[in-house]
Amino acid sequence: xxxxxxxxxxxxxxxxxxxxxxxxxxxxxxxxxxxxxxxxxxxxxxxxxxxxxxxxxxxxxxxxxxxxxxxxxxxxxxxxxxxxxxxxxxxxxxxxxxxxxxxxxxxxxxxxxxxxxxxxxxxxxxxxxxxxxxxxxxxxxxxxxxxxxxxxxxxxxxxxxxxxxxxxxxxxxxxxxxxxxxxxxxxxxxxxxxxxxxxxxxxxxxxxxxxxxxxxxxxxxxxxxxxxxxxxxxxxxxxxxxxxxxxxxxxxxxxxxxxxxxxxxxxxxxxxxxxxxxxxxxxxxxxxxxxxxxxxxxxxxxxxxxxxxxxxxxxxxxxxxxxxxxxxxxxxxxxxxxxxxxxxxxxxxxxxxxxxxxxxxxxxxxxxxxxxxxxxxxxxxxxxxxxxxxxxxxxxxxxxxxxxxxxxxxxxxxxxxxxxxxxxxxxxxxxxxxxxxxxxxxxxxxxxxxxxxxxxxxxxxxxxxxxxxxxxxxxxxxxxxxxxxxxxxxxxxxxxxxxxxxxxxxxxxxxxxxxxxxxxxxxxxxxxxxx
Amino acid sequence: xxxxxxxxxxxxxxxxxxxxxxxxxxxxxxxxxxxxxxxxxxxxxxxxxxxxxxxxxxxxxxxxxxxxxxxxxxxxxxxxxxxxxxxxxxxxxxxxxxxxxxxxxxxxxxxxxxxxxxxxxxxxxxxxxxxxxxxxxxxxxxxxxxxxxxxxxxxxxxxxxxxxxxxxxxxxxxxxxxxxxxxxxxxxxxxxxxxxxxxxxxxxxxx
Numbered sequence: 181x182x183x184x185x186x187x188x189x190x191x192x193x194x195x196x197x198x199x200x201x202x203x204x205x206x207x208x209x210x211x212x213x214x215x216x217x218x219x220x221x222x223x224x225x226x227x228x229x230x231x232x233x234x235x236x237x238x239x240x241x242x243x244x245x246x247x248x249x250x251x252x253x254x255x256x257x258x259x260x261x262x263x264x265x266x267x268x269x270x271x272x273x274x275x276x277x278x279x280x281x282x283x284x285x286x287x288x289x290x291x292x293x294x295x296x297x298x299x300x301x302x303x304x305x306x307x308x309x310x311x312x313x314x315x316x317x318x319x320x321x322x323x324x325x326x327x328x329x330x331x332x333x334x335x336x337x338x339x340x341x342x343x344x345x346x347x348x349x350x351x352x353x354x355x356x357x358x359x360x361x362x363x364x365x366x367x368x369x370x371x372x373x374x375x376x377x378x379x380x381x382x383x384x385x386x387x388x389x390x391x392x393x394x395x396x397x398x399x400x401x402x403x404x405x406x407x408x409x410x411x412x413x414x415x416x417x418x419x420x421x422x423x424x425x426x427x428x429x430x431x432x433x434x435x436x437x438x439x440x441x442x443x444x445x446x447x448x449x450x451x452x453x454x455x456x457x458x459x460x461x462x463x464x465x466x467x468x469x470x471x472x473x474x475x476x477x478x479x480x481x482x483x484x485x486x487x488x489x490x491x492x493x494x495x496x497x498x499x500x501x502x503x504x505x506x507x508x509x510x511x512x513x514x515x516x517x518x519x520x521x522x523x524x525x526x527x528x529x530x531x532x533x534x535x536x537x538x539x540x541x542x543x544x545x546x547x548x549x550x551x552x553x554x555x556x557x558x559x560x561x562x563x564x565x566x567x568x569x570x571x572x573x574x575x576x577x578x579x580x581x582x583x584x585x586x587x588x589x590x591x592x593x594x595x596x597x598x599x600x601x602x603x604x605x606x607x608x609x610x611x612x613x614x615x616x617x618x619x620x621x622x623x624x625x626x627x628x629x630x631x632x633x634x635x636x637x638x639x640x641x642x643x644x645x646x647x648x649x650x651x652x653x654x655x656x657x658x659x660x661x662x663x664x665x666x667x668x669x670x671x672x673x674x675x676x677x678x679x680x681x682x683x684x685x686x687x688x689x690x691x692x693x694x695x696x697x698x699x700x701x702x703x704x705x706x707x708x709x710x711x
Numbered sequence: 712x713x714x715x716x717x718x719x720x721x722x723x724x725x726x727x728x729x730x731x732x733x734x735x736x737x738x739x740x741x742x743x744x745x746x747x748x749x750x751x752x753x754x755x756x757x758x759x760x761x762x763x764x765x766x767x768x769x770x771x772x773x774x775x776x777x778x779x780x781x782x783x784x785x786x787x788x789x790x791x792x793x794x795x796x797x798x799x800x801x802x803x804x805x806x807x808x809x810x811x812x813x814x815x816x817x818x819x820x821x822x823x824x825x826x827x828x829x830x831x832x833x834x835x836x837x838x839x840x841x842x843x844x845x846x847x848x849x850x851x852x853x854x855x856x857x858x859x860x861x862x863x864x865x866x867x868x869x870x871x872x873x874x875x876x877x878x879x880x881x882x883x884x885x886x887x888x889x890x891x892x893x894x895x896x897x898x899x900x901x902x903x904x905x906x907x908x909x910x911x912x913x914x915x916x917x918x
Contacts, residue, residue: 286741287796483732483748497734517755521747523732535755603792641744643756
C-alpha cells in the first residue's frame with residue numbers, strides 16, 4: 181500500500197517542502213506571535229442612554245432577531261417602540277418547524293405533518309450556536325433560554341461521493357484517519373533532516389518526525405499500515421481487534437469530502453462544542469417575546485418608508501387598510517432586496533447599494549423518520565456528507581433513543597441547486613432528497629413518514645437568505661448601508677460581516693443602537709445617564 | 712403602549728403632502744411582496760411592473776401559466792417557474808380583485824436600466840408598433856400588451872425568451888407563438904436592447 185503512493189514526483193514534493201523550510205522567518209514569526217488575537221469584545225448590553233422622562237419613539241421594521249433585540253433594549257432604556265412585521269409569524273429566519281406549522285412559501289404552502297411530539301422538529305433557520313457568539317449566548321442567558329449541546333461533527337457519520345469508493349459511503353473516521361496517515365507518511369518519506377535550513381535544529385527535526393508519526397498514526401518506520409482511529413473491522417472489546425486495511429489513497433483524492441466537509445469544523449463558527457436551544461432554536465424568539473412589552477404588529481407589510489426632518493413616517497397595511505406611524509427613528513431589518521418594492525424616498529445611491537447586494541439562497545428539508553435507524557449505525561447526532569445535490573444529512577442531537585426522529589434530509593448551500601429544488605413541488609423535492617439519501621442509508625425511504633422543505637429564496641416576505649456580499653460590493657456599499665440615512669437605520673444580519681448568523685443580526689442591531697443612543701444623548705445635552 | 716408614537720390615518724396626507732399607497736386587498740398580498748407596493752415592480756426579485764398592464768392581458772398570462780403554456784414544468788424560464796405555482800392558486804375571484812386593484816392604482820414608470828441605441832431601436836420598433844401601438848400603449852384588439860413604462864430589463868428578458876423558444880413555443884399559446892415569430896427581426900442582444908431603449912423613450916404613464 182505504501183509503495184502505491186509513489187506516483188507523486190518526489191522532487192516536486194521536496195520543492196514544496198523546501199519552499200516552506202526556507203521561509204524560516206515565518207516559522208520564527210509564528211513562535212513570536214504566540215499571542216492571543218486581539219479581543220473583539222462585545223458589550224453584553226447595547227450602549228443606550230437611559231431615557232426616563234425624555235422619551236423618543238422608534239419604529240422597528242421586521243420582527244426577526246435584530247428587530248426583537250432592538251425592541252428589548254430600547255424599551256428598557258425608556259424608548260417607545262413599535263415593531264411592524266409583514267408576515268403572521270414572529271422570528272424572521274429563526275424558524276423551528278413542528279406539527280401543524282405552515283411553511284409560507286410563495287405558491288407552495290406546506291403544512292407540517294410531523295407527529296405532535298416535543299422532539300419532532302427541525303430548525304429551518306439558525307441551527308447551531310458557537311461559543312464565541314457572545315450576543316446570542318447573552319440573550320439566551322438573560323431571556324432564560326436553556327441550551328444543550330449540538331453535535332456538528334460525528335466521526336461515525338458517513339461521507340459519500342458518487343465517484344469514489346464506487347459510490348459506497350465510508351465512515352468519516354476512516355476517511356480522516358487514512359487521509360492523515362497517507363499525508364504524513366508521504367511527508368516523512370520525502371523529507372530528510374538535511375532538507376531543513378540551519379535555523380531548524382536537529383532536535384526540531386526529530387520533533388517534527390515525531391509529530392508526523394503521531395499526527396498520522398504511523399508505525400516506527402514512518403509507514404501508515406493501520407490505525408484504530410479508523411475504527412476496527414471487528415473485535416476490540418472481548419475479542420482481539422482486527423484492523424481495517426487502509427483505503428486506496430487515490431480514492432480519497434477523488435472524493436469531494438476533503439474539499440469542504442473534512443475541514444468544516446475547523447472553522448471558528450463550526451467548531452465543537454456547539455449549542456442549540458432545548459426544544460428548538462425559536463425558543464430565543466419566544467424568550468424575546470416574553471420579555472418585550474412594546475406592540476409587535478404582525479400581518480402588517482410595510483408599504484411606504486418616508487424619511488423626513490426629525491423622523492421617519494412608515495405606512496403599513498393591516499387588515500386591508502393603511503396605517504401610518506411616525507417615529508423619531510426607524511430601525512429597518514426588511515430584506516434589502518424587498519425595499520425597492522416599497523415606496524420610499526431613499527437617496528438614489530442608498531437604494532442602489534441595497535440593490536447591489538445579492539440575495540442568498542439556502543434550502544433545508546426536514547424528514548420525520550419512523551425509526552432512528554442511524555443510531556443503530558452508531559450515529560448519534562452530526563452530519564453525513566455527500567457530493568449529491570442534498571449535500572448533507574443531519575441527525576438530530578436531541579431526542580436520543582426516542583422511537584422517531586426528524587432528520588435533515590438536505591441542507592443545500594449551492595445557489596444553483598437551491599434554484600433547481602425551488603422550481604420543484606414540495607413533493608418532488610422530498611422524493612429527490614429521499615432518493616439521494618438512499619445512496620447513504622439503504623432502506624432510507626422505508627423509514628420516511630413526512631417531510632417539509634424550506635426554500636428560503638421562495639419564503640414569503642423574505643425571498644432570500646444570507647445576503648451575498650462580494651468583495652467589490654463590500655468596499656463600495658457596506659459603510660454606506662451600515663451608516664444611518666437621516667434617522668433611518670438599515671440592519672439585520674444583512675448589514676454585518678457575518679450574514680446568515682444570528683450573531684451578525686445582533687451585532688448589527690447593537691451597532692445601530694449604539695449610534696442611535698449617542699445621537700439621542702447628544703440631543704438631550706449629553707447628561708443622560710448610561711443604563 | 713404606543714406612548715409618544717401616534718397613529719394617524721386620514722390626516723396624514725394633509726400633514727406630509729405625499730399620498731398613501733392604495734393598500735392591496737388580502738387576495739393580492741402575496742403579489743405585492745415581489746411585484747412591489749402598487750405592483751410597480753422590483754428588479755431585485757425579478758418582478759416586473761404590473762401597474763402598466765391591463766387586466767385582460769394579466770388574465771391570459773395567468774391562464775397560460777396554469778395551463779403550462781408559459782413556464783411549464785421543466786421550462787428554462789426559471790423566473791417564470793417562480794411565478795407558475797402562484798398562478799396555479801390564483802382563481803377567478805382573485806382575478807376580479809386584481810382587475811379592480813389595477814383600476815385603483817396609478818400607472819408607474821419603471822426606472823430605466825437598459826442602455827441601448829434608441830434611434831436604431833426606433834426603426835426596429837416600426838414593425839412592433841403595428842400591434843403594440845406607436846406609443847407602446849398596447850392594443851387589446853391585437854392582444855398586444857402595453858409596453859410603455861414596463862420594466863426594461865423584463866422586456867429584454869422576455870424578448871430573449873421568445874427568441875430562444877423559451878416562451879411562446881407552444882402552438883396553443885397563440886399570441887405567444889405569434890410574438891415568437893415577430894422577434895426574428897431582432898438578430899442579437901444589442902438589437903433587443905436598442906428596441907427596448909426606444910420603448911423607454913415612449914410617452915410613459917401617469918407618473
